[in-house]
Structures are given as C-alpha cells and as structure tokens.
Amino acid sequence: MSTGLGFVGAVAVAAPPWTVIAWCRLAPFAVALALVDATVHRLPDRLVPVAGVGLIVILAGVAAPRARPGAFVRALVAGLVLGAFHPAPALVGGLGMGDVKLVPVVGVALGWAGWSCVLVGACAAFVLSGVYAGAMLVVRRGGRAARVPFGPFMIAAACVALAIGGT
Template sequence: MPPLVIALAAVLCAVAAWLLTPWARRIAESDSRWLHRAVPAAIGAVAGAGAALIADHWAVLLALCALAIGAALLVPVDLAVFRLPDAIVWPTTGAVLGMLLVAAVATGEWARFGWALAAMLIVGVIYFALGWIAPQSFGLGDVKLSLVLGLALGWFGWRAVLWGMLGGFAVFAVVALLLVATRRVSLKSDLAFGPWMLVGAWAGLAVGAVSA
C-alpha cells in the first residue's frame, strides 16, 4: 500500500481505538492504567500501519483494520482484568469474516477464503483442546480469540498460520521468563495470554504477506 494509505490506516485505527476505549473500560469494569486512552490508541496506530503494510487488497485492508482495532482494545483489557470479552471478540470476528468474504467476491480468490475458514476451524479446535487439557492456562476467551486469528492468518496461507500460532507461544515464553527473572511476577502468577496471541498473529501475517 502507498505511504499515504499506511498513514491513514494508522490514524483511523488509532482514532477508533481512542473513541472506543471508554466503552471497553465499561465492559472490563476497570480503571486500570492499561485502559487509559493513550494505550489503545498507540496499539491501534501500530497495528493499523501494519495492516496497510500487509494487505494486498482494499477489502483485506479493512478486515485487518477491524482486527487492529479489536486488538487495540483486547490487549489492554486482558492485561488489566485477564479477560477477553465476547462483546469485543465477536464483533471483531464478524467484521473480519465479512470483509474477507467481500475480498473473495471482489478478487475471485475463493480458495483463500476457504483456507481462512479451514484455518479458523483448525486453530479453534487446537485451542479448545488446550483449554480442555490445561484450563488453568487457557481460558474460553483465548479459544474464542483464536478463531478470528486463525481466520485472518488462513487468508495468507498455512505458513502464516503456523508462524502466527507458534509466535504467540514463543513471545509469551520470552515475556514470562523476563518477568520472572526481574521478579515482577512469580512462577505461580497469572499472566494474560491474549496479548501475545495477537503479537504472534501479526508476526504470522507479516510472514504470510512476504511469502505470498
């Protein structure tokens, strides 16, 4: 995408996150510093710029911008209250699904849309299994979030899906080790996993875009 589109996507996603932050704060029922408007706005700006760098079609850009705005709200909420609210996850999923369907109609790339749906199902099943095996580590919010991440990653291919999933676990492991090493948390402390799922997903999207 041209530099102007990248800048515009960053600004629009930041503004949307800024405006939606009070709503997210009410859903989270928290006044945590993570939910001050500047934090979601900054995440929205970075993710929005990334969306424009990755997208290969205007409808895909809109899908990724929807994911960027969702991520800008979900990351601070999860860090603040260790929850990924349905009120944010499901509208984000619906927006991404709808815009990828528009992309498939506009481009005729129905195979990519099929891959996206298949990845959504497979990633969701994997996270559901993880939540079943280790409910203390993976909550239903993580399972629900995995659906939209699998959907977005699947559009860019199975390499993106693999990197996106593994990337989330890798980033989480590094962050957890650093926090333990600096004595910010203990081995028994609860840590939000959703933010690192999203970071890993964006890394996977970048890999998918480069290798496409």
C-alpha cells in the same frame, strides 16, 4: 496512538492491497483486546465475536468479486483448525475461555494469508508468551503460579506472521 499504529501496520501488511479493509476493521479490535487482556486478564465476550464475524464478512466480500474462494476457504479452515486445538489447554487451566474464543478469529486472519502464516502465528504466540513468563521469573515479578495474559501474545504473533509472511 496504539490504534493508529494498528492502522499503519494494517496498511503495510495488506497483501493483496484490497485486504486493507479487513485489516483496518480488525486493528481497533485487536488493540482493544490486547490492552484489556494485558490489564485485567480477560478478553471481553462482546468484542471477540464482533471482530470475528466482521472479519469473515469482509473477507467473503473481498474474495467473491476477486475470484479468491481458495483464500477464503483456507481462512475458515484455519480458524476451525486452530480453534479445535485450543479448548484442551483451557480445560486444564493453561488458557482462559476468552483466549479459546479469540483463537479462531486469529486463525481466520492468518489463514487468509496462507498456511505458513498460520504456523508461524500459532507457534510465535507460545514462544512470545514463554519469553515473557521467563523474563517475569528472572526479574522476580512472578512465580510459577503467575497468570500470563495470552491474548496480547496471540495478537502480536499474528501481526508478526502477517508482516513477514503475508501472501
């Protein structure tokens, strides 16, 4: 059911319409990654690169015949920019290496839609995870040392950013 909702969301946010191929290809990976990370606090190393490479290949294929090289280059740069800032928190224990590997994939997806989506998606991931952590403290289900899976929040934030700000 989650994957079905992912497909519905992919079709809804596909702008321009032919990007639906990329989003529908990414949706099952996003659902699987979010569920696995929420359950076992790990992002499978086998899924993340496959999702990223597939997304890049499809977006390149979409960009070339449609004469949208700017969107494709922006997507790659966004993936690199977001990917460059996230290893530091992993070194001090704030993020896991799976999260660091997922960030460029999310950055590519957000970058395709525009810089405003990159900004909203990147910030919303931290806000969503912070709200979750705060709620866990309030209901006394976790303490300061509780581990919070960041992958589901990155994916949710990307979906929200694409839904409200896709170009």
